[in-house]
Amino acid sequence: MTTAYRTTFLERIERTPKAKSYRFARPEGLTFAAGQYMLLDLGDRLLHPLSLSNGPHETGFIEFTKRMTGSPFCERLESLARGEEVGVKGPAGRFVHAPSGRTLVMVAGGIGITPLRSILADLANGKERAGSIILLYGNVNRDDIPFREELENIVLPDYRLVHVLSDTAGMEKAVYKGFINAGVISREVPQCTHADYMISGPPGMVEAIKKELASLNVAENRIRTDIFLGYD
Numbered sequence: 742m743t744t745a746y747r748t749t750f751l752e753r754i755e756r757t758p759k760a761k762s763y764r765f766a767r768p769e770g771l772t773f774a775a776g777q778y779m780l781l782d783l784g785d786r787l788l789h790p791l792s793l794s795n796g797p798h799e800t801g802f803i804e805f806t807k808r809m810t811g812s813p814f815c816e817r818l819e820s821l822a823r824g825e826e827v828g829v830k831g832p833a834g835r836f837v838h839a840p841s842g843r844t845l846v847m848v849a850g851g852i853g854i855t856p857l858r859s860i861l862a863d864l865a866n867g868k869e870r871a872g873s874i875i876l877l878y879g880n881v882n883r884d885d886i887p888f889r890e891e892l893e894n895i896v897l898p899d900y901r902l903v904h905v906l907s908d909t910a911g912m913e914k915a916v917y918k919g920f921i922n923a924g925v926i927s928r929e930v931p932q933c934t935h936a937d938y939m940i941s942g943p944p945g946m947v948e949a950i951k952k953e954l955a956s957l958n959v960a961e962n963r964i965r966t967d968i969f970l971g972y973d
């Protein structure tokens with residue numbers, strides 16, 4: 742059952758020139774699993790599902806990270822004053838960590854990183870045993886990578902981040918130029934048909950990655966997706 746809560750706006754944090762995090766007071770009684778989303782209701786029918794980008798252990802707040810598009814929803818987010826009340830509903834969604842003992846390949850397109858950032862933060866917090874994790878992270882360029890420094894420095898027993906960028910200027914290691922495709926996956930994921938995949942991003946990106954995985958004979962039941970409807 743989803744529950745509706747009232748909460749207050751705390752702060753905004755610029756992650757990149759095109760992505761901002763918005764933190765709200767954590768409503769009393771709200772618990773969530775890393776990877777879930779909530780409906781953020783800013784009034785006047787400005788309502789969107791947004792993944793929680795913080796880990797459940799960060800108890801003082803809940804955080805959403807939005808790609809800024811200039812939409813009325815974004816304008817309303819930008820106008821929020823500290824202490825202003827908004828509604829949230831949820832949590833919902835099954836895009837959560839499900840340990841299997843196999844390598845977990847996380848594939849994120851841009852702002853699709855939000856549920857995966859929550860899961861990685863949760864695993865780094867150490868409540869659950871993290872197995873082998875590879876994050877394939879696709880973005881436009883170095884300045885456009887939400888949570889870049891944090892994800893590059895996250896401490897987990899067996900974790901690797903591979904950037905895939907349209908423009909690789911200013912990047913040093915573990916970087917591919919272009920898009921995440923079968924070539925990148927087969928080079929970076931040992932025994933890629935035996936891994937589990939969590940793909941998160943805009944619909945077109947998720948579909949494209951699924952096709953690449955099909956071309957590598959990865960079984961569909963090894964793939965879970967979080968599709969950010971509302972983006973091309």
Ligand SMILES: Cc1cc2nc3c(=O)[nH]c(=O)nc-3n(C[C@H](O)[C@H](O)[C@H](O)COP(=O)(O)OP(=O)(O)OC[C@H]3O[C@@H](n4cnc5c(N)ncnc54)[C@H](O)[C@@H]3O)c2cc1C
Pocket residue numbers: 778789790791792793805806807808809810811812813814815834852855856967968969970971972
């Ligand atoms: C489970 C889930 C989690 C998401 N998590 C995030 C997140 O963490 N960060 C983030 O930036 N975005 C996330 N999104 C996408 C987000 O909900 C918005 O749809 C998207 O950000 C576009 O909103 P906008 O205000 O920028 O543009 P808008 O102008 O509001 O929308 C752009 C276009 O998409 C259409 N549209 C908007 N929302 C939807 C929808 N839900 N279904 C179908 N069509 C729609 C609109 O009618 C419009 O034509 C998530 C979506 C889903 C379903």
